[in-house]
Amino acid sequence: QSVLTQPPSVSGAPGQRVTISCSGSSSNIGAGYDVHWYQQLPGAAPKLLIYDDTKRPSGVPDRFSGSKSGTSASLAITGLQAEDEADYYCQSYDSSLRGNVVFGGGTRLTVL
Amino acid sequence: EVQLVESGGGLVQPGGSLRLSCAASGFTFNNYAMHWVRQAPGKGLEWVSDISWNGDNRDYADSVKGRFTIFRENAKNSLYLQMNNLRPEDTAVYYCAIPGLYSAWGQGTLVTVTS
Numbered sequence: 001q002s003v004l005t006q007p008p009s010v011s012g013a014p015g016q017r018v019t020i021s022c023s024g025s026s027s028n029i030g031a032g033y034d035v036h037w038y039q040q041l042p043g044a045a046p047k048l049l050i051y052d053d054t055k056r057p058s059g060v061p062d063r064f065s066g067s068k069s070g071t072s073a074s075l076a077i078t079g080l081q082a083e084d085e086a087d088y089y090c091q092s093y094d095s096s097l098r099g100n101v102v103f104g105g106g107t108r109l110t111v112l
Numbered sequence: 113e114v115q116l117v118e119s120g121g122g123l124v125q126p127g128g129s130l131r132l133s134c135a136a137s138g139f140t141f142n143n144y145a146m147h148w149v150r151q152a153p154g155k156g157l158e159w160v161s162d163i164s165w166n167g168d169n170r171d172y173a174d175s176v177k178g179r180f181t182i183f184r185e186n187a188k189n190s191l192y193l194q195m196n197n198l199r200p201e202d203t204a205v206y207y208c209a210i211p212g213l214y215s216a217w218g219q220g221t222l223v224t225v226t227s
Contacts, residue, residue, distance in 0.1 A: 002156065036212050038157075045207060046157065048215035057215075089157055091211055100171075101147060101211055106156040 003028060003097065004090050004104035011110040012080045020107045022073045022090035028102055030071035033093040037066055037075045040087045040106075049088070050075060077109070085111045114138040114216045116208045121221030128198050128225070134191040134208030134218060142166070142186040147211055148193050150204035151220070160206070161193065176202070198225045 005023040012018040022035065029035060035053050038046035048057050050066035053073065065076045073092075077084055090104040120132040132148070148160040161172045161182040170182050181194040191208055205220040 045217040045219055051213050101159040103157040103159065
């Protein structure tokens with residue numbers, strides 16, 4: 001059971017908008033810790049998609065956006081494309097755990 | 113270009129040992145805490161261990177504490193994970209990583225624990 005809770009799967013048609021939620025608690029997201037989002041394509045290492053809740057590394061399309069409120073965060077993807085089909089993970093920090101780094105369980109995005 | 117290259121994975125019997133290595137390049141290695149993150153087949157990411165920039169502070173997930181040891185050699189730009197008393201549930205791809213803002217991940221090395 002992951003500390004951060006994500007839906008196992010989401011899906012959408014090309015061109016549509018999807019959101020992926022990441023639910024935490026008062027010891028992690030709710031404590032104000034930054035949330036980062038990663039995209040993992042099959043057989044590849046995770047790639048940073050969003051950092052510090054809302055910021056995009058250079059090279060990441062502005063179709064990807066992040067938000068945070070209270071004890072939850074969300075990743076939104078607009079103008080869905082076939083190449084967006086991947087696993088997505090949120091990551092934050094938790095003051096009650098060793099090492100602090102915590103991940104969500106991951107969400108598989110299927111482009112219909 | 114930032115690069116992290118893991119090595120040392122393989123097939124090992126339960127109770128056995130392996131040492132993973134991670135060679136870093138393209139950045140000032142001794143400026144960063146380093147982490148090991150693993151991913152069991154078909155499963156999500158799991159933080160395993162981390163070590164401070166100078167090696168003075170180390171932390172471990174409960175699932176590996178007492179069996180795994182993380183260490184680094186800054187002069188060699190290298191990170192290591194000594195894994196002892198391996199269990200089948202340790203089977204995973206192990207990533208050397210810097211999570212978060214300065215994100216960097218290796219390609220991973222597969223550890224398979226089976227009899």
